[in-house]
Amino acid sequence: MFSTGILVLTSPLQILPLRIAPVLSSAAQLVDRTLYVHLHPGLNLGSGSQPRPVFIPPVVDLSSLITRLYSNAADVCGHLDIRVLLNNVQSCSGAATPNCPFPTPQPLSHFPEVVLTDFALQDPHQSHQVTQCLQKYAGLCYICRPGIPSVLLHPQLGKQQQKEDPLINHEEKTKPLxxxxxxxxxxxxxxxxxxxxxxxxxxxxxxxxxxxxxxxxxxxxxxxxxxxxxxxxxxxxxxxxxxxxxxxxxxxxxxxxxxxxxxxxxxxxxxxxxxxxxxxxxxxxxxxxxxxxxxxxxxxxxxxQLLKDAHRNEIEEEKISSSSLRSRLLGTLLIPPKDTSHLPPLPYVIGLTGGSGSGKSSIAKQLQALGAVEIDCDKLGHEVYQLGTGAYHKVLQEFGSEILNEDKTINRRALGKNVFGNQERLKSLTDIVWPEIARLVKQRINQARDEGKRVCVVDAAVLLEAGWTDLVHEVWVTIIPEEEAVLRITERDGVSTEDALRRLRSQWPSDKQVEHANVVLSTLWEPEVTHKQVLKAWHLLQKRIQQKAEGL
Incomplete structure (x- = not known):
């Protein structure tokens, strides 16, 4: 399959919009990455003489053509990187002058590997001659690969299919822009x-x-x-x-x-x-x-004119927009997983993290319903503090008996006040607690392996801060805007806006978390929208696990 091509549109400009869609549909079958579009109205490849590049004056119809081309492309082959080459569109007439040099041959960012044209043959026997002529013409216009092949997209079409649309106002269309x-x-x-x-x-x-x-x-x-x-x-x-x-x-x-x-x-x-x-x-x-x-x-x-998005869903704008494209990334693999050869292939471990109020736990429950084993690190944190454990004694030794309840259990609220705002004290605590939680996570993963489970989800708010990424195959991050997180925290926990903001800003910001994410999810919209993201992420994950098992 060709990766880059030049599509030479040779019809009169006022005819081109009528033929863009079928031309693009044909091109989409041949081109996988970049499609360059070169305009040369009236180009005759069958005259017997080698045509040369010409200047095209900027006219109103050309602006309409570009809009129509990209609109059609978005509908039928949105994966194509289409670039309309306009260096030959200038207000010049006749031969090149010192003030208006002809811009050829122009280097391109990608070497074209094929030349396509909508030129319509009148005589089928001309095919070889015309493709050779097209190849030479492309070489005059642009710096191309030697021996670039040429393709006639619609060789069977004749002039009878190039009739002008009687509804077109030619005077308006050819009006100078x-x-x-x-x-x-x-x-x-x-x-x-x-x-x-x-x-x-x-x-x-x-x-x-x-x-x-x-x-x-x-x-x-x-x-x-x-x-x-x-x-x-x-x-x-x-x-x-x-x-x-x-x-x-x-x-x-x-x-x-x-x-x-x-x-x-x-x-x-x-x-x-x-x-x-x-x-x-x-x-x-x-x-x-x-x-x-x-x-x-x-x-x-x-x-x-705004371009309509024919592929929009319920949370996306009617127009083609970057925000819609970003929403389509949710649940997909943004970056490949790092080398996890040190981990057993199964169960495949997802590290799920996100800021307070981001909906991380609700997503973990949905993944559990789909068959994953949920490992809740917040609950494991409670286990770590239990009376008589090794971490219990270390914490007591570090912070003193004033953090204890009457029954000798650790009062986590009192402990939190002890370390709040003091980075050195906080680090002393996490140096004790985080390794113990990681040990319990490994135990739960091994237990899931013994039970034949395929996927584990480690639900951990501090996954990245604690450096637990070595325990997981992939990192999934949940995100929502800060203002939405504040609303959720104040409603859920009954704290003030200031306390909610303080909590959020003590955590890694979401953009920093996303830098480490293989998959991103968002609970910003209705629950059913989130569920669709989770389903998409889950099904794509199953494919990755299967491909890894097959050594692909």
Whole structure:
């Protein structure tokens, strides 16, 4: 299977939208990773002479085409990384000039391994000649692998199937697209998807010289859904740079961190245009209000169409969005398990952790109902403190008899007050207790093995802090927003908001926990939504266990 290809769309621009879906469906069968799209309306591969690359003027129809292409792609082959190459889209006519050099051959981030085209043969005997011509044409446009194969997607189609749609207003469609020297957009740009690519590609159409992108960072991420799963700023910037270098390398691209809703858009005097959607138009208007207050001219608001998400579920937005993509990651394997060759293959041990109020225990119960053996480390902690145990005597020796109840048992509340806020005293306690809990966990795992159990779930709030990851095959983390956790803790335990916050902030933050997670779950939504996540995680886990048993 090919991993990268160039799809050369050769129809007139006004015909292309009618043919995008079948072309993409065919391409999806051949391409597994990246599909580059090169536009050359009217390209004739069957004329007998070698065609050369040409400039395409930016027209209104081209913007519509890009939107339609990504919309169709999201519906029929959302796994494809599609990039519309726009370096040959310029307001130039005739031969190249010193001010408008023809941008070929252009290097690409991935070497194409096949060239695809929608060119329709009139004579079937032309097939070999046309594919050779296509291969040479691709080499003139881009730096490709030697001997790159060519494929005609629809060789049986003739001109009779390229009839123009009588409903198309050709005068409007071929109307020149107004362009600007400096264009700006802003966004999170997490897990670059079709809607992002649409926005970026149309921005590249509109920008003649400079393209400024504000990328949300730190303060702007705090209210995002499943913010812990947002890619690091550096990763998002790298993906943007690669995409834009392919899409239009002639542009001067500036990517800057966005720490507030406005960023450079309200202070840069060179900016001329900002891209918005129906959803963000008010934000664009707010930008212009600030610019006027700062003595700068307002920006042109160029509105683009939102792409509908045909695969959304009950907790996801109607539009294609990063938050929806992040929600689909819940229950899936985010990073491969570490080397666990030191552990017996069965029972397969899941270390389940998460902050206070995150719903960790409810998920453990659901996994138990599916067949896992639950090992509750909080209960094991109570066992550790029992009268007469080794840990009991060590704790008593370290903290004194004032932590005892009248019956000589350890008063955990009194012990907690003794170590609260004192990191040195707390460490003295955990150095005693944590190894004892780990010993009991190993006992329970061995017992489950003797009973022939396949999966154990170690429910441990301090799994990561205690360094118990060596006891488990995978780490699963439950997350919810801090404000939701505070509400749950205050309602459940009858403590104040301040006490709830203090408790949460004494634990590892959820984003730090997620860094160590193989699987992430969230109880933010209705219980049935969480249950679907757990079922997905469980079924995928069974496949991993089976594959490991088969040595795959």
């Amino acid at each position: 107004e362009t600007y020297s400096d264009v700006v957009v802003g966004g999170t740009f997490d897990r670059l998807h079709g809607a992002h690519r649409t926005l970026l590609s149309i921005s590249c159409l509109l920008a003649n010289k400079r393209f400024v992108i504000g990328v949300c960072d730190q303060a702007m991420l705090k209210k995002k859904v499943l913010k812990e799963l947002i890619e690091p700023y550096s990763v998002r910037v790298q993906k943007l740079q690669e995409f834009l270098q392919d899409t239009k390398p002639s542009l001067q691209v500036e990517i800057v961190p966005l720490e507030d809703p406005f960023g450079v858009s309200i202070v840069d005097p060179q900016l001329k245009c900002i891209l918005v959607s129906e959803e963000t138009r008010k934000g664009g208007e707010a930008v212009n209000k600030k610019r006027i207050e700062n003595g700068l001219p307002p920006l042109v608001l160029h509105e683009i």
